[in-house]
Amino acid sequence: MTFVITFEPLTKRSSKKLRPNPAQSVPEPSSNGFSSSDTEITTKPHIKSLQEYLEENRPDYVTKAELRRQILAEKAYVREQQDRVQHKQRILLTNLKHPGSESDEIEKAKRGGKTQGSKIFTTRELRSMTRRKYQTLPEVQMKKMDAKRKEDYRTNKLMAEVFTKKLQRKALKGVVDLSNSDQVLSQVS
Numbered sequence: 001m002t003f004v005i006t007f008e009p010l011t012k013r014s015s016k017k018l019r020p021n022p023a024q025s026v027p028e029p030s031s032n033g034f035s036s037s038d039t040e041i042t043t044k045p046h047i048k049s050l051q052e053y054l055e056e057n058r059p060d061y062v063t064k065a066e067l068r069r070q071i072l073a074e075k076a077y078v079r080e081q082q083d084r085v086q087h088k089q090r091i092l093l094t095n096l097k098h099p100g101s102e103s104d105e106i107e108k109a110k111r112g113g114k115t116q117g118s119k120i121f122t123t124r125e126l127r128s129m130t131r132r133k134y135q136t137l138p139e140v141q142m143k144k145m146d147a148k149r150k151e152d153y154r155t156n157k158l159m160a161e162v163f164t165k166k167l168q169r170k171a172l173k174g175v176v177d178l179s180n181s182d183q184v185l186s187q188v189s
Contacts, residue, residue, distance in 0.1 A: 090120075 054062050121129070134140060170176060 048056075
C-alpha cells in the first residue's frame with residue numbers, strides 16, 4: 001500500500017495551509033498486495049535552493065543584488081586603472097629626477113617588477129605628518145583641554161592658599177588694610 005502526498009506551495013499572499021491532495025492519497029490496488037512502486041527506488045523531491053527561491057519570489061531583490069555586484073566590479077576596475085596611472089606617474093617622476101634610467105624603468109614596469117624610484121616622503125616627514133594629524137583628532141584635543149582645565153584648577157587652588165596664608169600672617173601681625181578687612185569680614189558674616 002502506497003500513499004502519494006503532494007503539497008501546494010505556500011506563498012506570501014496565500015493563506016492556505018498545506019494539505020495533502022485527497023484525490024492522490026487513495027492507495028493503489030495491486031494483485032499481490034504490493035504495489036509496483038514499492039519495488040522501485042523513489043527519488044527525493046527537488047528542494048529549491050535559496051537562489052531559485054529568490055528568483056521566483058523576490059526578483060526585485062535579485063536584480064538589486066546583481067546591480068550591486070556590477071557597481072562593485074566597476075569600482076574595482078576604476079581603482080585598478082587609477083593604480084596603473086599612478087604607477088606610470090611615479091615612473092615619470094623618477095625619470096625626471098634620474099634622467100638616465102628611463103628605458104630600465106619602462107622595461108621593469110612592463111615586466112611587472114617594482115621600480116627603484118626615490119621615496120616621495122622620508123621617514124621623518126611621514127612621522128611629522130602623522131603626528132600633526134594625530135594632534136588634530138578630537139579625542140586628543142579633548143584630552144589636552146581636560147589637562148589644561150586640571151592645571152588651571154591646581155594653579156587657582158595654590159594661589160588661593162598662598163593668598164589666605166599671607167592674609168593670616170598680616171592679620172596676626174596686626175597689619176590689615178581696608179580692602180582686605182572688607183573682603184574677610186564679608187566672607188565671615
